[in-house]
Amino acid sequence: QVQLVESGGGLVQTGGSLRLSCAASGRTLNSYAMGWFRQAPGKEREFVAAISWISDATNYADSVKGRFTISRDKAKNTVYLQMNSLKPEDTAVYYCNAGRSLAAISTSIVDYWGQGTQVTVSS
Numbered sequence: 001q002v003q004l005v006e007s008g009g010g011l012v013q014t015g016g017s018l019r020l021s022c023a024a025s026g027r028t029l030n031s032y033a034m035g036w037f038r039q040a041p042g043k044e045r046e047f048v049a050a051i052s053w054i055s056d057a058t059n060y061a062d063s064v065k066g067r068f069t070i071s072r073d074k075a076k077n078t079v080y081l082q083m084n085s086l087k088p089e090d091t092a093v094y095y096c097n098a099g100r101s102l103a104a105i106s107t108s109i110v111d112y113w114g115q116g117t118q119v120t121v122s123s
Helices: 102-106
Strands: 002-007 010-013 018-026 033-039 046-052 058-060 068-073 078-083 092-099 117-122
Touching: 002 092, 018 033, 018 092, 018 117, 033 068, 033 078, 033 102, 046 068, 046 078, 046 102, 058 068, 058 102, 092 102
Parallel strands: 010 117
Antiparallel strands: 002 018, 018 078, 033 046, 033 092, 046 058, 068 078, 092 117
């Protein structure tokens, strides 16, 4: 079992930055990929980014490429999402997750979810 706890959400103006953190506890994450999804009001949950826990491989949604960066600290069992040049359309609840591979997470095949953290970008 893996427990995921997100933090770092908040209110920011257009063009601003935020860094989300996701602390993982429980079983070893060596065989898992980690990622972020988001869900805006009235919309379906969508893939944002994912990273392999073993390699440096990453994957991003087209809508965030060049603005968001996913990274991880193995020693702290934590994954981060650095969000720059934020836009009002980035407003959503952001969910951390863990899955068997980058490909799995990218296609919404996720084993574990965090509780979510709200990100609001004002115009």
